[in-house]
Amino acid sequence: xxxxxxxxxxxxxxxxxxxxxxxxxxxxxxxxxxxxxxxxxxxxxxxxxxxxxxxxxxxxxxxxxxxxxxxxxxxxxxxxxxxxxxxxxxxxxxxxxxxxxxxxxxxxxxxxxxxxxxxxxxxxxxxxxxxxxxxxxxxxxxxxxxxxxxxxxxxxxxxxxxxxxxxxxxxxxxxxxxxxxxxxxxxxxxxxxxxxxxxxxxxxxxxxxxxxxxxxxxxxxxxxxxxxxxxxxxxxxxxxxxxxxxxxxxxxxxxxxxxxxxxxxxxxxxxxxxxxxxxxxxxxxxxxxxxxxxxxxxxxxxxxxxxxxxxxxxxxxxxxxxxxxxxxxxxxxxxxxxxxxxxxxxxxxxxxxxxxxxxxxxxxxxxxxxxxxxxxxxxxxxxxxxxx
Ligand code: NZQ
Ligand code: ZN
Numbered sequence: 244x245x246x247x248x249x250x251x252x253x254x255x256x257x258x259x260x261x262x263x264x265x266x267x268x269x270x271x272x273x274x275x276x277x278x279x280x281x282x283x284x285x286x287x288x289x290x291x292x293x294x295x296x297x298x299x300x301x302x303x304x305x306x307x308x309x310x311x312x313x314x315x316x317x318x319x320x321x322x323x324x325x326x327x328x329x330x331x332x333x334x335x336x337x338x339x340x341x342x343x344x345x346x347x348x349x350x351x352x353x354x355x356x357x358x359x360x361x362x363x364x365x366x367x368x369x370x371x372x373x374x375x376x377x378x379x380x381x382x383x384x385x386x387x388x389x390x391x392x393x394x395x396x397x398x399x400x401x402x403x404x405x406x407x408x409x410x411x412x413x414x415x416x417x418x419x420x421x422x423x424x425x426x427x428x429x430x431x432x433x434x435x436x437x438x439x440x441x442x443x444x445x446x447x448x449x450x451x452x453x454x455x456x457x458x459x460x461x462x463x464x465x466x467x468x469x470x471x472x473x474x475x476x477x478x479x480x481x482x483x484x485x486x487x488x489x490x491x492x493x494x495x496x497x498x499x500x501x502x503x504x505x506x507x508x509x510x511x512x513x514x515x516x517x518x519x520x521x522x523x524x525x526x527x528x529x530x531x532x533x534x535x536x537x538x539x540x541x542x543x544x545x546x547x548x549x550x551x552x553x554x555x556x557x558x559x560x561x562x563x564x565x566x567x568x569x570x571x572x573x574x575x576x577x578x579x580x581x582x583x584x585x586x587x588x589x590x591x592x593x594x595x596x597x598x599x600x601x602x603x604x605x606x607x608x609x610x611x612x613x614x615x616x617x618x619x620x621x622x623x624x625x626x627x628x629x630x631x
Contacts, residue, residue: 244506245455247613250438251413252424252499254392256421257531258492260484262423263294269419270302274334277304278327280348282312282340286384289429295339295382297561307331309351312340315524316347318362318400323352325361328377338381341434342388342397342527345381349396349415350376362466366398366407382421385430386491387438389445389498391420399521404607406521408513417546420456422495424488428481435481437528439474440587442494448510452614453548459502464556466493471557509553512538514627518607525594529536532587533594537629539575541581541622546615547571553578591630600609601627 257265270277277299286292299306309324328336328351338348348382354361356374364370383391390396394415397408427435450463470493471539476486496502515538516530523530543550551567554560558581562570588594596604601624607621 265630278333324351328355342390346392346396386494387441392499406517424491427551441528442497445497452507507613518604520609523595529588542616
């Protein structure tokens with residue numbers, strides 16, 4: 244474990260089929276005014292909305308709502324929520340939904356009492372919130388992003404062609420998360436697959452960095468193995484509780500700051516995927532699956548040893564009879580085969596990226612230097628063209 248780090252995660256997670264029973268106990272810890280936020284209607288169709296409202300009523304809360312949080316929440320929607328939260332001086336923001344709704348709740352939490360335009364200050368300029376941070380709690384309905392237990396908040400600005408994630412400090416992490424894997428049974432198949440790859444890539448983004456012997460990498464390998472195993476079952480039978488519950492738990496741990504301990508971390512696949520999202524509004528996990536292989540093939544020669552370790556420790560590729568390079572390549576082949584098996588998008592064209600949009604995607608790509616190779620702009624362009 245090289246370097247220094249502080250590990251802190253104040254989020255209390257209630258996990259399992261009965262997790263919603265713990266909502267009243269959590270609500271009791273906060274003041275009377277609650278902002279309830281949710282997406283486009285799935286929670287009404289599933290009946291979850293009624294259960295949450297009943298819990299809020301029983302707890303004597305006065306509730307204001309911001310419904311209609313879209314996938315890839317926008318800067319305009321953020322401004323709307325910040326205004327509602329501030330005008331009602333809410334004590335808690337309760338997010339019921341997937342990563343978009345929870346990211347949004349965190350965005351509203353830091354924006355409500357920060358003066359000025361939240362998009363410009365907190366996302367474009369990456370400033371820290373200056374006002375009160377409103378506590379957030381969540382009831383998760385879709386697994387993938389890890390947003391339920393982390394301080395990330397990703398906001399899209401279509402006018403500016405940008406999608407930017409700000410990872411805030413522990414004070415922005417949700418105070419509690421209700422994770423009932425059964426709630427994910429109704430997630431559309433496409434979204435389930437996207438969520439699985441999203442979480443897998445979160446682990447890869449942290450794993451493919453550094454050369455020291457690091458406990459975080461061993462944890463990462465275990466999580467990846469569990470996810471590969473469970474995903475194979477879930478794509479055949481989405482209502483297999485054992486598989487879906489393992490997927491949910493892996494997704495939560497894939498991105499709640501634990502795996503980043505002692506790691507420089509890469510995150511370039513996410514930067515490329517977010518750029519596609521900025522110009523197409525495509526589903527996040529699928530933007531990652533479209534660019535992952537072109538990216539990893541390009542950077543693999545700079546981190547061959549780690550890619551070889553990935554092959555054996557995650558996909559059980561036998562090392563015997565293979566050079567390090569052959570083993571590393573076989574690992575990427577195994578990754579590719581698994582991606583096809585679980586049915587994720589492999590061509591960015593399917594997401595709306597075109598030759599003409601590639602320059603805009605290149606402009607929207609933030610280049611980071613935590614992984615094995617810092618991309619040049621030409622390489623970014625090459626990856627997008629290969630991904631088509
Ligand atoms: O809006 P509703 O009607 O709820 O429908 C949603 C949405 O259409 C639906 N859905 C969710 N749970 C459901 C369900 N439908 C039926 N039954 C359920 N139980 O699924 C669709 C996708 O939901 P969304 O929240 O958009 O997906 P996801 O969880 O993948 O979140 C994506 C957002 O999170 C950001 C992404 O960039 C994107 O904006 N990310 C957040 C991260 C973080 N906080 O750390 C990290 C990630 O890398 C990611 O960038
Ligand atoms: Zn992601």
